[in-house]
Amino acid sequence: MRSYYCGDVRSAQIGETVTLYGWVDRRRDHGFVIFLDLRDRTGTVQVVSDPDRTPKSHPVAEGVRNEYVIKVVGRVSKRPDESLNPKLATGEIEVYAEEIELLSAVRKQLPFQVSLSDTETVKEELRMKYRYLDLRRDRMSKNLQLRHSVVKAARRFLEDDENFIEVETPILTKSTPEGARDYILPSRVNPSEWYALPQSPQLFKQLLMVSGFDRYYQVARCFRDEDLRADRQPEFTQLDMEMSFLSQEEILDLNERLLCHIVKAVKGVDLPRPFPRLTYKEAMDRYGCDKPDTRYGMELVDLSDVLQNSGFKVFTDAVARGGIIKVLPVPGGNDAISNVRIKPGGDLFKEASEAGARGLAYIRVRENGEIDTIGAIKDNLTEDQKAEILKRTQAKAGDLLLFGAADAPTVNKTLDRLRQVIARELKLVDETKMNLLWVVEFPMFEWNADEKRFEALHHPFTRPYNEDAGDLTTARAQAYDIVLNGFEIGGGSLRIHEPELQAKVFETIGLSDEEANSKFGFLLEAFEYGAPPHGGLALGLDRLVMLLAGEESIRDTIAFPKTQQARCVLTSAPSGVDEKQLKELQVASTYRPKVKED
RNA sequence: GGGAUUGUAGUUCAACUGGUUAGAGCACCGCCCUGUCACGGCGGAAGUUGCGGGUUCGAAUCCCGUCAAUCCCGCCA
Numbered sequence: 200m201r202s203y204y205c206g207d208v209r210s211a212q213i214g215e216t217v218t219l220y221g222w223v224d225r226r227r228d229h230g231f232v233i234f235l236d237l238r239d240r241t242g243t244v245q246v247v248s249d250p251d252r253t254p255k256s257h258p259v260a261e262g263v264r265n266e267y268v269i270k271v272v273g274r275v276s277k278r279p280d281e282s283l284n285p286k287l288a289t290g291e292i293e294v295y296a297e298e299i300e301l302l303s304a305v306r307k308q309l310p311f312q313v314s315l316s317d318t319e320t321v322k323e324e325l326r327m328k329y330r331y332l333d334l335r336r337d338r339m340s341k342n343l344q345l346r347h348s349v350v351k352a353a354r355r356f357l358e359d360d361e362n363f364i365e366v367e368t369p370i371l372t373k374s375t376p377e378g379a380r381d382y383i384l385p386s387r388v389n390p391s392e393w394y395a396l397p398q399s400p401q402l403f404k405q406l407l408m409v410s411g412f413d414r415y416y417q418v419a420r421c422f423r424d425e426d427l428r429a430d431r432q433p434e435f436t437q438l439d440m441e442m443s444f445l446s447q448e449e450i451l452d453l454n455e456r457l458l459c460h461i462v463k464a465v466k467g468v469d470l471p472r473p474f475p476r477l478t479y480k481e482a483m484d485r486y487g488c489d490k491p492d493t494r495y496g497m498e499l500v501d502l503s504d505v506l507q508n509s510g511f512k513v514f515t516d517a518v519a520r521g522g523i524i525k526v527l528p529v530p531g532g533n534d535a536i537s538n539v540r541i542k543p544g545g546d547l548f549k550e551a552s553e554a555g556a557r558g559l560a561y562i563r564v565r566e567n568g569e570i571d572t573i574g575a576i577k578d579n580l581t582e583d584q585k586a587e588i589l590k591r592t593q594a595k596a597g598d599l600l601l602f603g604a605a606d607a608p609t610v611n612k613t614l615d616r617l618r619q620v621i622a623r624e625l626k627l628v629d630e631t632k633m634n635l636l637w638v639v640e641f642p643m644f645e646w647n648a649d650e651k652r653f654e655a656l657h658h659p660f661t662r663p664y665n666e667d668a669g670d671l672t673t674a675r676a677q678a679y680d681i682v683l684n685g686f687e688i689g690g691g692s693l694r695i696h697e698p699e700l701q702a703k704v705f706e707t708i709g710l711s712d713e714e715a716n717s718k719f720g721f722l723l724e725a726f727e728y729g730a731p732p733h734g735g736l737a738l739g740l741d742r743l744v745m746l747l748a749g750e751e752s753i754r755d756t757i758a759f760p761k762t763q764q765a766r767c768v769l770t771s772a773p774s775g776v777d778e779k780q781l782k783e784l785q786v787a788s789t790y791r792p793k794v795k796e797d
Numbered sequence: 798g799g800g801a802u803u804g805u806a807g808u809u810c811a812a813c814u815g816g817u818u819a820g821a822g823c824a825c826c827g828c829c830c831u832g833u834c835a836c837g838g839c840g841g842a843a844g845u846u847g848c849g850g851g852u853u854c855g856a857a858u859c860c861c862g863u864c865a866a867u868c869c870c871g872c873c874a
Contacts, residue, residue, distance in 0.1 A: 229837085230830040245834070265824080282832055290834090308807045308825060316835045319809050319823075324866045378874040398874085425873040553800090553870065645874095658874045708874095752867095762866065 206242020210291050212275040217294065219244065219271045220302075222335065223263055224314050233260040235296075236315075237271060240340050243315060245284075245293040246271050256296040266313055266335075268303040271296050323754075328768045330759055342756050345465060346744045350418060352464035353438055356457050363414040363440070368403035370396060370420070375718055376710070377659060379423035382433070390785040396422035399737060401658065402722055404441040405694055408733040409725045413443035418740070427763045429752040430686065430742055434761075438743075440691075441735035447677050447693055450734055451637060454681065454689075458635060458738075465747060470635065474681075478640040487525070487611035487618070489641070492685025493634045495627040497618050499611075500526045505587045506604075510579030513558065517604035524604045527614040527621075528592045532599025533563050535625055541601070550620055551603075554613040560602035564594045619685070633746075635683050640664075643674045644707060652709040659704050660722075661692040662734070668700070671707045681738070688743045691736030698726045 202217040224238035232249040247253070248260035253273070263269060273296040284290030310329045311321040315337045326333040333339050357363035374381045374395035381395035397403075399421045407415045419439040427433065442450060452473075459470050475493070482489050485498045502525065507518035514524050529536065540547045541561050551559045563571040568589055570577065580588075592600055601617055603610035622628055643663050644653035655661065657678040667674035678692035695701045701723060705715040716723070741753035754760040761767055781787065 225834075225836095227833050227836050228830085229833065232831055232833080234833055234836085236834070243834095247832085249831075251831095279832070282834085284834060287834080293832095311808055312824060314824095314835080317823080318835085321808075322804085322866075324804095325808085327866090380873085423873065426871080428873085429868070431873065655874055661874095763868090764865085766865095768866090 204241040205237050205239045205244040206288060208244050208275060208289050208292060208294065210277065213277050213292060214275065216272065216274050216297075219246075219273075219294065221269070221271075222313070223265055223267045223269060225316065226260075226263060226265065228261070233257065234293075235260060235263065235269075235271075237269070237294075238315060240344065242288055244289040245278075245287075246273065246296050246299075247276075247293050248296045248299065253296050256299040259299040259301060260296065263299070263301065264305060266305045266309060267301060270298075270300040270302055272298040324762075324768060327754075327760065327762065330769050334758060339755065342744070342748045342750065343758060345748050346740070346756055348465045349461055349740065349744055349747065350438075352461045353416075353457065355464075356460040357414075357416050357440070360460075361414065361453065361457075363416045364412060365417055366407055366412060366415050367417065368397070368400040368407075368419065372397050372403075373718075375402075376714070377655065377708070379425050382422045382424045385784040385786050387784050398423050399437060400439055401660065402719070404439060404735060405660065405722065405733065406725055408441055408443045408696075409728065409730045411731075413731065413733075414440075415442075415735075416440045419737075427761065427765060429754075430745065432741065432753060432757065432760055433765050435753070435757075436740040437737040438689075438740050439735070439737045441733060443731040443733040445734065447639075447679065447734065450691070450693075450736060451679060454736055454738075458681070461743075462633070462747070468633070470633065475636040477636060477638050479638055479642065479675075480640070482638050483607075483611055487613075487615035489638055490680065490682045490685060490687045491636075492619065492622070492628070493636060494629050494632045494684055495622045497528060497530070497622060497627070499614050499618070500528065500592045502526055502588060502591060505584055505591070509576075509581075509584055511560075511576050513560065514602075514604050517606075520606070522604065522606045523610050524602065525610050525614055526588070526592055527601040527603070527618055528594055529599040529601060529621055529625070530595075530627075531597050531625065532601075532621070533565075533597050536599055536621070547601075547617060547620070550616055551613045554616050555609040556603060556605060556613040559613075560604065562588070562600040562602070564589065564596055564598045564600065566596045630749075633683065635681065638680045638682060639678075640675045641678045641680075643667075643671055643676045643704075653707055655704070655708055657690065657692050659708055659710070660694045660701070661704075662695050662700075671703060677734070679736070681736075683743070683746050686742055686746060687739070688746070689736055689738035691734065693732070693734035696726055696730040696732055698723050701726065 200218060201220050203212065203219065205219055205221045208217065219237055221237040221239040224236040224243050227234040232247060235246040236243040237246050248256045250257045271294060273294040275292050275294055278291060278293050310325055310332065312319070313332055313335050334343065371384065371394040374383060374393065379398050381398065383393045383395050386392045386394060400417060400419050404415055417439045419437050420434055421437050422434050424433060455472050455474055459472060462468050462470050479489055482491055484501065485491070487499050501523060503518050503523045506514040506524045509515060517524055536547065539545050541559050542548060548559050560576060561572060562576065565571050570585055594600060601614070603613045641656050643656065643661065645656050647654045653672060657676055661676045661678050663671060663674035663676055676692060678690065680687050680690040682688065695704065702715070741756050744756040745753045748756060750756060759767065759769060766772065
């Protein structure tokens with residue numbers, strides 16, 4: 200029976216005989232005395248063996264190597280004064296190994312070094328192939344333990360303080376239109392029919408409200424068959440919540456307290472409340488995006504009214520066509536950013552054109568309010584216009600002003616990207632900050648020009664503001680996103696609980712009565728039997744943990760993640776299956792490998 | 798679907814402008830070492846330079862194709 204975890208042995212145990220289990224993190228053999236660092240997920244402790252004091256264990260210690268699994272029975276001793284190690288939590292003591300039992304040896308060369316003290320970065324492909332070894336290492340072990348602490352704190356808060364109950368919802372469910380591509384599974388019992396894996400428990404949690412489970416939560420796995428990114432995996436986890444009889448204000452308040460509780464529990468930090476709020480419009484105006492990183496300034500400035508009558512054609516045309524002119528001020532940008540990078544061929548120009556911009560105008564602010572730019576702009580600005588530009592941007596000598604002039608979405612997208620790229624490059628991001636904020640008052644719908652129809656910005660069950668319900672196409676939604684340091688870590692909304700209003704929304708997005716009934720009839724019917732007003736929110740657990748851990752990919756918060764090709768290199772999934780399995784499912788593949796032509 | 802980066806010993810990296818036998822740290826194996834803690838010393842083994850083709854007297858290096866990992870665009874209510 201283990202008496203302590205390795206990392207937990209302290210001076211208080213001096214004199215005690217203890218039983219420890221773990222992996223050999225490192226072995227230091229002095230020919231006579233041998234030191235072993237014994238490691239488990241809590242840390243390491245120094246085990247000592249020598250032929251005089253521990254004759255029984257010494258021959259075993261000689262044969263032990265890195266990553267062997269051993270059992271140690273020994274006496275905890277105070278280290279000699281000159282051998283104390285203040286770098287280790289267990290550095291005041293060591294364990295004299297009366298007995299060492301070899302439980303499992305390493306038979307093959309390790310694909311990479313596991314030791315806590317190894318600082319080399321290992322290729323991610325290799326880490327994922329031998330994930331079980333990677334998870335032994337300090338970084339990943341800590342990340343998974345942090346993830347556990349976050350979930351634990353959330354459960355304590357929601358269950359113990361707020362009276363939520365966890366309900367599991369189906370993984371085998373129904374494919375729905377709108378939203379991401381579904382993962383689908385064939386039904387053996389019902390040939391030619393298909394389940395879908397849930398993109399989120401959305402409809403079920405609303406049904407649970409109708410059932411009277413007025414405070415529901417779930418640590419819910421969600422599936423979306425879309426291409427991967429550093430912060431997107433095909434399966435991911437939401438901390439999913441739904442509540443009845445609460446206003447938006449009350450839901451936001453509860454979630455602020457939840458997040459504060461989590462951050463306090465895992466970081467020991469008290470976050471200031473209430474969290475700042477931006478409307479969607481403010482966020483787009485000031486940052487050009489709906490999930491702004493407010494750890495640094497460089498807020499966008501609208502100069503449409505000032506420059507629409509300038510002689511510079513690019514500016515005047517943009518406004519004449521209904522577009523806007525905005526500026527991204529870059530403090531100290533004159534020295535940091537060369538003309539070559541802004542002009543065609545440059546990296547910043549490329550960044551802008553990828554966002555849809557056709558050019559990237561600039562002004563360099565010199566001493567005494569002098570401005571330096573291409574002639575076509577300089578010659579066509581009046582002194583008043585120049586003064587107004589400097590006044591609104593509050594630009595100082597040395598600052599660079601980057602201009603976007605086009606339709607509003609393009610300008611915002613362009614300047615948002617440049618703002619992020621430049622802030623990172625100029626080290627304007629305060630990495631110690633945790634800036635949480637709400638974005639509220641999203642529009643209900645967005646026009647999809649390709650499909651010539653309105654699409655729900657959040658999802659089609661989102662409730663409009665009552666005063667906007669007259670014309671839904673321009674209505675604001677009672678929807679909210681929670682943003683942490685420029686990442687959307689969660690979002691939610693008040694829902695519609697009246698069949699009539701829900702039907703109006705379906706109509707607006709071009710979903711016919713028939714379609715609506717076949718896809719969501721069960722929900723609409725449920726609302727006929729006494730549905731409470733309700734709303735909810737889901738937090739992206741992987742992203743939240745990523746940010747708390749200081750990682751740059753959610754793969755580093757997931758025990759067994761997929762590669763960018765959505766493969767598991769550890770198990771080699773996905774893979775072919777037996778013909779027999781396909782036959783049972785009455786499924787055949789239409790896939791034919793591409794034949795190369797010469 | 799598209800753009801970019803990377804791929805050399807178990808591993809992390811190096812190898813000039815295409816030029817001798819592709820090197821080093823760590824790991825591994827052997828010997829030595831009484832207090833180390835990323836212990837130290839001596840020695841050893843270890844390579845289809847991702848894979849396939851091409852150019853060349855000669856390719857890790859140049860070209861074409863391909864595979865894999867990563868980042869990004871499209872996509873992700």
